[in-house]
Amino acid sequence: MxxxxxxxxxxxQPSGQxxxxxxxxxxxxxxxxxxxxxxxxxxVDEHAITVRQNPAELRRRTYETLALYIAAGLDPEKxxxxxxxxxxxxxxLGWILDCYTMFGELSRMTQFKDKSRKNADNINAGxxxxxxxxxxxxxxxxxxxxxxGHDQKQHLxxxxxVAERFNQIYGDTxxxxxxxxxxTPAARIMSLAEPTKKMSKSDENENATVRILDERxxxxxxxxxxxxxxxxEICAREGKDGIIxxxxxxxxxxxxxxxxxEREFAGRGYGDFKLAVGEACADALAPVQAExxxxxxxxxxxxxxxxKGAMEAHHDSLRTMSKVRRKIGFTEKPRF
Ligand code: ATP
Ligand code: LTN
Numbered sequence: 001m002x003x004x005x006x007x008x009x010x011x012x013q014p015s016g017q018x019x020x021x022x023x024x025x026x027x028x029x030x031x032x033x034x035x036x037x038x039x040x041x042x043x044v045d046e047h048a049i050t051v052r053q054n055p056a057e058l059r060r061r062t063y064e065t066l067a068l069y070i071a072a073g074l075d076p077e078k079x080x081x082x083x084x085x086x087x088x089x090x091x092x093l094g095w096i097l098d099c100y101t102m103f104g105e106l107s108r109m110t111q112f113k114d115k116s117r118k119n120a121d122n123i124n125a126g127x128x129x130x131x132x133x134x135x136x137x138x139x140x141x142x143x144x145x146x147x148x149g150h151d152q153k154q155h156l157x158x159x160x161x162v163a164e165r166f167n168q169i170y171g172d173t174x175x176x177x178x179x180x181x182x183x184t185p186a187a188r189i190m191s192l193a194e195p196t197k198k199m200s201k202s203d204e205n206e207n208a209t210v211r212i213l214d215e216r217x218x219x220x221x222x223x224x225x226x227x228x229x230x231x232x233e234i235c236a237r238e239g240k241d242g243i244i245x246x247x248x249x250x251x252x253x254x255x256x257x258x259x260x261x262e263r264e265f266a267g268r269g270y271g272d273f274k275l276a277v278g279e280a281c282a283d284a285l286a287p288v289q290a291e292x293x294x295x296x297x298x299x300x301x302x303x304x305x306x307x308k309g310a311m312e313a314h315h316d317s318l319r320t321m322s323k324v325r326r327k328i329g330f331t332e333k334p335r336f
Pocket of ligand 1: 011012013014015016019021022023024025026027147148149150151152186187188189190198199200201202203
């Protein structure tokens, strides 16, 4: 609880150019909470370094991700927009929660297994304990609700378990957070190249992803190349993963249901449909892209937002931090 408001927290890693998966599954929904909740939206750069990053790119992407938050409609006056590594409480509480998170629990995380497979030469300890840092992000602000895509459900369950474990040992300390996952198929946008795999911003195959910042003709071309099947009918039948994914994307951008889409494209071919998806996507992203371009020309403004966000987040984090320190038996921090 923050004053009279319940708290919402979410984060996106600056680990690549954001995709329409990030947009439809997470970012686009963030602004809906701004009026009713105290919202913290964080660029989680500490999470991003669990995979090796090029330093100049990481820095640029941190600005870009913040600019995209604003371009997607998050008003910096109504939301706390900040960068994770600017607020020391995340790493501090992250370490503490490492000590309340079990090796066995972390070993079961599918994201860890996936990323270990993809980065076999760099299976570092941070990649393994990633979910404990994510729990810290959330619990630090006494968060009630966490809007995320479907792939983060398992991490959220772990965060809840860690909060409950801590509360059981020390008495009520943390609010146990709830995930907020879209009920629509937009919570799980799949790769355009392999529609049984999630679309991921760090995918090396450029044809697998559509980026929020892709140009209109690139977007249309990528949808044209999307992997489908050898049939001709546009419907959500089992086994038609590619078409179902395109229907999910089209539905998310136009507000149409699967039935409406099936009716609209009855008797028409995949070519027509793919073009319509591409156009709907490009149309919806155009205003976000324009605002993004404008913001990126004003680095000073973005830095002001970073400072303001970090100051507010840091201030708000201190209450939980001092409570946690007291409960576990750390001595009071000397002021220096
Ligand atoms: P990476 O490829 O670096 O792991 P990512 O694309 O999975 O990145 P994250 O930064 O881990 O993106 O996720 C940010 C938010 O976007 C999370 O809430 C996540 O659930 C959501 N998200 C990511 N990919 C998708 C997707 N394909 N469909 C729906 N939501 C998604
Ligand atoms: N783990 C998330 C990013 C993330 C996050 C968070 C999301 C880090 N900390 C806290 C919600 C709340 C991801 O990989 N998508």
